[in-house]
Amino acid sequence: MRASISGDPEPRFTLLGPVRAWRGEESLPTGSPFQRALLVALLLREGRTATAAELIDCLWGDEPPASALPGVRTYASRLRKVLGPDILVSRSGGYAVGALPEDAVDVWTAQHLAEEAERARVAGDPDGARNALDRALALWDGEALAGVPGPYAEAQRARLEEWRLQLLESRLDIDLERGRHAEAVSELTALTAAHPLRERLRELLMLALYRSGRQAEALAVYADTRRLLQDELGVDPRPGLSDLQQRIVGKTTLAVHVAHRARSAFPDGQLYVDLQGTGPRPVEPKTVLGSFLRALGTADSAIPDSLEERSALYRSLLRGRRVLVLLDNA
The missing domain is CATH 1.10.10.10 (Winged helix-like DNA-binding domain superfamily/Winged helix DNA-binding domain)
Structure with missing residues (x-):
């Protein structure tokens, strides 16, 4: 110096x-x-x-x-x-x-x-x-x-x-890259309230909510942003925000649409589950198998406690049957 x-x-x-x-x-x-x-x-x-x-x-x-x-x-x-x-x-x-x-x-x-x-x-x-x-x-x-x-x-x-x-925004982007989604939601909620027309903050909030397993709230942020931009500025959200919204509604919508189109090839039924894989608490395999066994007609009293036994029963029930299984949000 x-x-x-x-x-x-x-x-x-x-x-x-x-x-x-x-x-x-x-x-x-x-x-x-x-x-x-x-x-x-x-x-x-x-x-x-x-x-x-x-x-x-x-x-x-x-x-x-x-x-x-x-x-x-x-x-x-x-x-x-x-x-x-x-x-x-x-x-x-x-x-x-x-x-x-x-x-x-x-x-x-x-x-x-x-x-x-x-x-x-x-x-x-x-x-x-x-x-x-x-x-x-x-x-x-x-x-x-x-x-x-x-x-x-x-x-x-x-x-x-x-x-x-x-x-x-750069720091929050890094937080999301490192998986700190839940912590970022609180900060981003306050920031978007203080800067309601700043689309990048709203995009980050949507991403943080989605990765926290709060898909509906993420889409609600987009709807609120679109309405606000139209009312205040007479414009639509920028492409980055719209693309993110499509990636959050589009993945599930496409999967369900394909499943319905393929229904005739699976006459014995369809099974669907949201695994919440991008959220902080993905659904446990044991819980998924329990819901599938119930959907296949198994009484609660007949559902085994262990993951291995549930897997074995699930395989036996599907043997020889044509069932479409849709695992969403893996």
């Missing part, structure tokens, strides 16, 4: 929440809201120079006050006194943040962690990817750039919130 000219520790900044600055353990004053807005505009440029005209546009947009230029100079002067002349520097009629360590700004740290997560995922290390994403998401402390005025801050606030949601 580079030391400052004065020998003091380098300042650190947080933007993923209230805008704050420290030098070591000492909190540094960041000044008025517009002074913080100027600091934000310079930090997010990562060392690139911003002209006075660009900074005026960042702070006030198309209708700056007559005092905008002296205001920018005053804010920059005050920040230079707090941070040091080697941190906030004048360049070619503008201003820039001098060289800082990579971990000096929380946004920069989050960017590095997101890149680390992507490398880990590509390398087939979901645990490493999830850990990096968790560390990145933990850097947020409420709304990014909280209370900072100006059109630039407003645009960056929206960008950072969108990025946070993308990181969160």
Whole structure:
């Protein structure tokens, strides 16, 4: 980590929440809201120079006050006194943040962690990817750039919130890949309530519900999403969401349709069971055989207790008979 000219520790900044600055353990004053807005505009440029005209546009947009230029100079002067002349520097009629360590700004740290997560995922290390994403998401402390005025801050606030949601979706996607479906349902339910028009979150919720054995609820999420998008935006769900819905209704529907078409080839009957194989508690073979034996006319008192005996009785009852057995959701 580079030391400052004065020998003091380098300042650190947080933007993923209230805008704050420290030098070591000492909190540094960041000044008025517009002074913080100027600091934000310079930090997010990562060392690139911003002209006075660009900074005026960042702070006030198309209708700056007559005092905008002296205001920018005053804010920059005050920040230079707090941070040091080697941190906030004048360049070619503008201003820039001098060289800082990579971990000096929380946004920069989050960017590095997101890149680390992507490398880990590509390398087939979901645990490493999830850990990096968790560390990145933990850097947020409420709304990014909280209370900072100006059109630039407003645009960056929206960008950072969108990025946070993308990181969160990536982490939840990894959770589903690792089989943490039930845990993800609770978090996704709250997130979809907070962001009802965000289709990726609803897609993940549908997947988590389906893999938790809650197929009907997964399809209800799709129906609610489709109705909401039509009412609010006049559009249909995007293809990814519709495809998932078809994969959840379509598999069972196709299997049942084929079974009905083949009925004539199996005159002695049909047996159906939902094995709930994608849920947290798949149906036990012993339970399946019990239901099949009852369907084949076996009295409860005649059904054996052990799996082996139920299997033997099931085979004997089917011997010489043409029965179609449909095992759904294996």
